[in-house]
Amino acid sequence: MTSQARTGAALKLFQDAGHLAVDPPILQPANTFLDLTGEDIRRRLFLTNGPDGADLCLRPDFTIPVCRQHLEHGDAGRRADYCYSGPVFRQRAQGSGEIPQLGAESLGREDRDEADADMLGLAVAALDVFGIRERDIVIGDETLFASVLSGLELPAVWQRRLRDLFGETDKLTAAISRMAGADRSGDDTRDVRLGFLAALEGADPEAAHAVVEDLLSIAGISAVGGRTPSEIADRFLEQAALASGSGNHARAAEILTSFLAIRGNGADSLSALEGFAGETGLDLSDAIAGYRNRLDAIRARNIDPADLTFAADFGRRLDYYTGFVFEIHSRKADAGGQLVGGGRYDRLVKLLGAGAEVPAIGFSIWLDRIEKISGANR
């Protein structure tokens, strides 16, 4: 079979599973992507302008265009399964910026575990079509990390900092050691202000808030730079709390570090997670039950959990991903990245303008990487 025929066969597989083939526009509003994925994507976008000066980009992925189209054609929460095949466009140092992709999305299914398993099963079946059987499947679950984090009774600011870094393990590890008080360098100016902050500590929070807000208004400062005095006062007091409590998070840091190190095959990791919950006394029962149900559903699709690799620190930085994530790599050859990337993004449709969150999961296959290793696989 030619690679084109294989792509066609995989697409047919998706359609037979009930996914409607769609072909969203290549030209997309750039702002949507910059807002949803952050400024860092700008250097990878092919940008252009519309006749009215609007910033447009060539689609850098399929998920957002497919969801935008979904929103335009009826009730956001309706059940709909899509598939697609075509180029996405990303600036990169080497290779063409035009990258062929194939993939599927599933929106509106409330039976999340079953949907997760269906989509992983579909991705694996697609790789079968391409003759790729030597593969590593890595799975992760942000829900577990979120549960651990919220069980640690950390100040809100640390919860936010760490949550924002989940998926970028180097930065997350650095932040955790900073939280534990290992790195206090580069904070010279802070010490001077600590005195004042310490004086506020223990004061009635509302009174302290009012004092800071008053000071700002005496200085004639109203909402400069889009932040309100109240918001500035909030964070100023948060710093006071943080400064007095810093260094007391060593235990939390230890727990997080040992959680992030959990890694193993899908079946073993379940007992590892249960052991971790037992040792630390954290209530992870909901998150672990969710993880177990998903594994059961995956097993029912003839994928042995023992063939999966669970990594507690595996996640995606983009803030619309919400739970299950997976990647499939070639075990035999270096493809230059994952062959398949997928995950749950329940928050995306709402961020695109729907009234409420809509359960959604999808994956895309990097056909250029499959092409690159296809020689090694046959």
Place this chain on the structure above:
Amino acid sequence: MTKLTIAIPSKGRLQENTHDFFGRAGLKVLQPGGARNYRGAIAGLDNVEIAFLSASEIARELAAGSVHFGITGLDLVHENITDPEANVHIVTPLGFGPADVVVAVPNAWIDVETMADLGDVASDFRNRHGRRLRVATKYVTLTRAFFARHGIADYRIVESAGATEGAPAAGSAELIVDITTTGSTLTANNLKILADGVILKSQAHLVASRNADWSDDALAGARAILDRVAAEEQARDTRLVKASVKDRGAALRAAEKLGASEPFPAADPSVLTLLCAKKAVADCAKILIETGGADTVTVETLEYVFKRENRLFEPLLDKVRT
């Protein structure tokens, strides 16, 4: 054979400073037909051509390789050239046009002193305001790289062509990344620089393109220019020290420890003529008097110090020939 083309700023203070810089090196920039002509020459150097360009164009032309040398700020090099290491070679700083590219926030943000604080505000901003924090700047590339280095992802860049410092007050952005020399414009606009918010310390540099056609002719032109530039730079930092000494050997040994050298040994053993770093001149004189037994030491400034080895040319040759 292509001539050596040097791109220099076509207007403003940067242009005056550039002319002064070449003037000090004994190079006179000619602009036949006056300020409206975009091509010029250097008196007495037939294999050199001058292109008068705007400052930001210079960085782009260097990257494209359509000019050999350019005079431009480091800020523009890093903003407009992808992978500066691979595309250009920084020949030497020129000592003018100093300015910092900085992150500045409103004074009212008493809770924000460092980039880490800014990261906290950025990640909370969307919850509170339903949109991302906005940064006004013309330095899109520098900003993105710097914010990424500090782990800040929750922001949007608002491109600003001019008067960036007014953006927070005007409500078109929350903070700015801009270039500042004295900081007074920022202060006037109620903005403060974050403690670790200096992205780049810039000044005007002589920059070489690694992508230009470095023919023998162009290299000969470069050598001629850099000989004069290096000779002038060297002369600025060097003094000629003369003395009549009683103990020649001891005086010379002691002076050499200060880095002084005797390039022209005299036939008369009592005459000692040294080249000495400007900052070591007083110490050198003391040695000549105390150790050498000299009664009088004179120090002269020099116009040029030419050397066989050119410390600017050799690295250039290395970079453009690989």
